[in-house]
Amino acid sequence: MKAFFTAPDISGLCHKCSIDLNKDFAPLQHSLVIISSVSMKRDYIIYTIEALLCLLFTYAAISKLLKYHLFRLQLGKSPFITSIAGPIALILPVIELLTVALIVFSTTRLLGFYAALFLMTLFTSYIFAMLHFSYYIPCVCGGLLSKMDWDQHLIFNIVFTVIALVGVMLESMNRLIPEYQKEQAIKTGVI
Template sequence: MEVIGILLIGLFGLTAFDKAIRFERFYSELGKSPFLMNYAFITAIGTPLVELAVAVVLSIDKTRLKGLYASVFLMSLFTAYIYMLVNFSYFTSCLCSAAIESLSWQQHLIFNIVFLVLAIIGVLIEETNPQNQIPKS
């Protein structure tokens, strides 16, 4: 569980930081996306904030399960977005951190699926953790 948490914290923390320091580029590329152009500004502001929040929630034992659910949600969104870009869009630009941008679209999709599966496994592990069970009255 610790490894999954560290990987997800690293992923969300690094991508949030990268998007924040390269905000102008991130915002500009979002404005070209056929799926997000109308929501480019709110997405450019919100995405790194949400990623950072998820990283923080994952780092706290009492909130880790909520962070894992949020990770599943975010990775599902990001994976669906990449799938839609590759299969249904004339414009394909990667808006992730610099390290992930070097991947091909197929590799990026696999990368996202791996992290989605890790988040799901994390949820399953945490759900079965006796410390997270609600006592019955």
């Protein structure tokens, strides 16, 4: 992976003002190399988070769509959303796939991470409410997630909520650091 910002070659003397660039700008060059290295590690973490969230939401949406009638029937048994189970059964897989599409493209990734965080917070809150306030707990998850009990599912959702939150934080930092690097380069006269 190519670093976004590499330290400029500042060897020798400045022809205009006779400043020793090696001595005067060496700390800046060193800090830019460190920032570039940290940025690359951050990018790998972001790509891992992107892959995990895309896999989760794609799998969940496809499972719901392939067994739509069963998903709608089980959702209708939920004591909290019985009256709106039909629209939710249609809209939820579409929103999950739209979230995947937002995450995949770098220009919309931050928005996608926010959407994933919102969905995971919503799903986690729903499971918590079901565990603590419901007399009946229907199984509305498909595929492998249906093999988990509700407590395991709550922990799974909390983990993915944290993953989405870390994605939001790191992607936000990625958008701020290039601007910071540019400002520092301008202030020190490198650019």
